[in-house]
Amino acid sequence: MQLTKLALSCALAYSASLAKAYETTDPSQQFAVTSPMETRLRAAMLDSVEFLGLITAMDVDQIKGQVVNVGSNVIATGRSETGRFTSGQTVDGNTYELVETDSCAFVTWATMAAWANAGNEKQFMQLMSQNATRRFALDVLRVGFNGVSIATTTNPTTNPLGQDVNKGWHQLVKEKAPDQVVTDPIYFNPDATGELAEGEYKTLDAIVTEIKNTLIPEQFRNDPRLVVLVGSDLTAAAQTKLMNQADKPSERVAAQMMDKSIGGLKAYTPPFFPGKRLVVTMLSNLHVYTQRGTRQRKSENVEDRKRWEDKYWRFEGYAVEEYTAYGAIDEAAMNIGPAPE
Known part of the structure; x- marks a missing residue:
């Protein structure tokens, strides 16, 4: 099947929209996601899957470091003979490590033609954008709940739930x-x-x-x-x-x-x-971290595979704030x- 003229026109409009949003000249060439768009991309992913918005998702500066404490897990009230009362909240020894993470969400030419014929250009672009952000977001949970190892080369056939992409929350506690x-x-x-x-x-x-x-x-x-x-x-x-x-x-x-x-x-x-x-x-208590400044995007029509591909590369990882x-x-x-x- 060939990409229809209408679908190609809509796809080019989608590409132009991405270029404007991310302030890049050509989104078909890999580009860095700048700070303001990092926030918007993270927000779009959180909004696309309701459960992802309930856990702790944040950016961090380092690939390795101490788990970020976001809770109030110890008593904050008391007295002290030597001054004002305070109680420490630490996660000493509880660390995280991020790894290279690469995602690719695609839409076939046949689906693009159907989307183009079913609505207007704006609706087409929304469907394309939502397809990418939702698939990226769902994979965060897929790996978070099922990941057990970090393979140099992952195998989605033998590990369809991303078991070899990263160590998820359950595995970290185990x-x-x-x-x-x-x-x-x-x-x-x-x-x-x-x-x-x-x-x-x-x-x-x-x-x-x-x-x-x-x-x-x-x-x-x-x-x-x-x-x-x-x-x-x-x-x-x-x-x-x-x-x-x-x-x-x-x-x-x-x-x-x-x-x-x-x-x-x-x-x-x-x-x-x-x-x-x-x-x-x-x-x-369930954390997912992305290293700030590492997000890379690419969005292109791949003729050899007869599909449009949205790609998202970053350093990412999981952590549990309080194991107990x-x-x-x-x-x-x-x-x-x-x-x-």
């Missing part, structure tokens, strides 16, 4: 605070009757309560920012059981809403979150069904 992640077998058995075996739970509420009481220290346990991140496999199993038991409309509504609050905490199922993982933490404020059950340890006899 490596640096392994006691915060349960790796012994856990059995979520919503069909259980009678006495439960060791490591067996009938409800997600019971599992969340156990995590709070055993993995989350007292200073965080009743923090109003504490939430549950829960995999879709777990909520599906719980909802199926409740729906099968419900015989009134009100009970069915309750079953449908059960994943909104678990164990007294607000619950989220983020994009690309592993289906059997369960985490109790504060969303602000992250309590989890690893997806490899979670089983849906009864414990073996």
